[in-house]
Amino acid sequence: MRFVDYYEVMGIAPEATPEEIKKAYRKLARKYHPDVSKVAHAEEKFKQLGEAYEALKDPTRRAEYDELRRYGGRSNEEFTPPPGWQPRGGQGVDPRHAAQFSDFFAEIFGRDGAPDGRRASADWPGEDIHYSVQVTLEEAQSGGTRTISLASQPNLAGETSPPKVLKVTIPQGIQAGRQIRLKGQGQPGLGSGRPGDLFLHVEYAPHRLFTVDKRDLTLVLPITPWEAILGAAVTIPTLTGSVKLTIPPNSQAARKLRLGGKGLAGDPPGDLYVVLQIVVPDTPTARERELLNTLAQESQFNPRAALGDL
Amino acid sequence: MVPHEFLVIDFAHGGRAYTVHEVCEICEVSLERVVSFVEFGVLTPQGNKLDDWRFPAQSILQTRRASRLQHDLELDLPGLALALELLEEIAGLRRELENLRAQIAQFTLGG
Numbered sequence: 001m002r003f004v005d006y007y008e009v010m011g012i013a014p015e016a017t018p019e020e021i022k023k024a025y026r027k028l029a030r031k032y033h034p035d036v037s038k039v040a041h042a043e044e045k046f047k048q049l050g051e052a053y054e055a056l057k058d059p060t061r062r063a064e065y066d067e068l069r070r071y072g073g074r075s076n077e078e079f080t081p082p083p084g085w086q087p088r089g090g091q092g093v094d095p096r097h098a099a100q101f102s103d104f105f106a107e108i109f110g111r112d113g114a115p116d117g118r119r120a121s122a123d124w125p126g127e128d129i130h131y132s133v134q135v136t137l138e139e140a141q142s143g144g145t146r147t148i149s150l151a152s153q154p155n156l157a158g159e160t161s162p163p164k165v166l167k168v169t170i171p172q173g174i175q176a177g178r179q180i181r182l183k184g185q186g187q188p189g190l191g192s193g194r195p196g197d198l199f200l201h202v203e204y205a206p207h208r209l210f211t212v213d214k215r216d217l218t219l220v221l222p223i224t225p226w227e228a229i230l231g232a233a234v235t236i237p238t239l240t241g242s243v244k245l246t247i248p249p250n251s252q253a254a255r256k257l258r259l260g261g262k263g264l265a266g267d268p269p270g271d272l273y274v275v276l277q278i279v280v281p282d283t284p285t286a287r288e289r290e291l292l293n294t295l296a297q298e299s300q301f302n303p304r305a306a307l308g309d310l
Numbered sequence: 311m312v313p314h315e316f317l318v319i320d321f322a323h324g325g326r327a328y329t330v331h332e333v334c335e336i337c338e339v340s341l342e343r344v345v346s347f348v349e350f351g352v353l354t355p356q357g358n359k360l361d362d363w364r365f366p367a368q369s370i371l372q373t374r375r376a377s378r379l380q381h382d383l384e385l386d387l388p389g390l391a392l393a394l395e396l397l398e399e400i401a402g403l404r405r406e407l408e409n410l411r412a413q414i415a416q417f418t419l420g421g
Contacts, residue, residue: 029382035375036383036397125338128374177401179371199371211409218409220416277417 003079004104006052006065014066018057025053034130043130051105054093061109068108081108126187126196134205135170137212141239141265143172150198168200173266175214176204209237215270217263222279223247238262238272245274253278327356327364337373344373350391352376 007014010024030036034043056062071082085108131150139146150164164185179201186196210217221236231249235242243262255276263270281288304310333353334341345360347353353372355363372394380390 026384033379033382035379036393179368181367181370206412211412213405213409218413220413275413 001079001104001107004051004102005069006055009048009052010056014069018059021053021056025049025057051101054101055105055109058093064108079104125193126189128196129186129198130201131198132201132203133168134203135174135176136205137207137210137217137239137264139170140174140204141172143174144170146170164198166198173215173264173269174202175264175266176202176212178202210239212264215264215266216273217270218273218275220277221245221274222277223251225278225280228253228276228278236274239264247276251276327366328369330355330360330363330365333365333369333373336370337377339373339377343377346387347373347376350387352387352391352394 007016010021010028012020012024016024028049029046032039032042032046032049034046037046039045054061055065068081068085072079129150131148133146133148135146146168148166148168150166166182166185179199182198182200184195185198188195204212210219212218217239219236221234223232223234227234227247228251229249231251232247234245234247236245238259240262243259245257245259247257253276257274257276259272259274261269262272284292328336330341330344333339333344337344344353348355348363353365353369353376355365355369357363376390376394379385379393380387383393385393
């Protein structure tokens, strides 16, 4: 069992006042709350914070903890409580924190913060697990199955449970941002408490060609300057194979063309937007240069008219 | 290990609507709390009377998220409603930003 320095977790001095502990908790809770935070490993940090706060906010538990710290507890080092150590108790802890406590906390204070907590006298529901599933646009388009392995998050003492393997069916047209609830597949409860739920959050994996907004896809389509001027019939990719697209004459760069219903499958299906990108050749042929020189000499077009007389 | 098999339901289509009592039961929150969430626009069910309310499947997550935030950050209801609105707005802006960045990257790569 590793010693956990709760003062370090909360970023406070060991002589912090109860007010300072509360203030530090509130500030860090806003920073690391998994529903709000974009900080890496926010969920893990929030759980550690909850455990540290439960240990330090209660005067009885804090006094006990300080005693053990003086007894020789060092952060992350192997730690065994003094022989005959008995938790003295303190106020009950927040049940939402209790299920996540490390063995270190449970060993010192009892699993639910009560002296007999080690025997799991209390029943608390297990914590929910949140997991992001990256779905490719092709999978979202056609549906499919996927096996995912969920590694559990280590608690403060570095303990993890074996990974859970799930086979997941991805329905056709699934949208990013959707959340899927799998009842009872979260963390186990304490005592006879029910297990938590597992939530899968669907995200689209970045695609080589398309960006996606809800069910609408956007494709950046490179065309030549003469295709932009004269118009052209070109073949473009979609998620379900290639289609013909007519580029209207006199199309400016970044012109957006819409192909109804060619986006992601669904009811209704999304649209495909094609954004024109005018690309010039890196090394034009001699003949191309010759023709363009003729054009340059004969053209009266002034794209800088709006800038005024220069 | 043999994988557990699950059917993933896209809430946009296959997801059915939940009654207020189902939301309370699944999320383990009181009726008063769900009613207060509706009053402050945190949840927006279909239907006018409490017994006619029908919540889309996303409400389950929204309810849990709201009660977690309310509890963990000690928020009052107007503060909670504001925080959730802003979070949603930020998520939308992030998505838009990511898309625009990806499109710009394609433009400059191809050019």
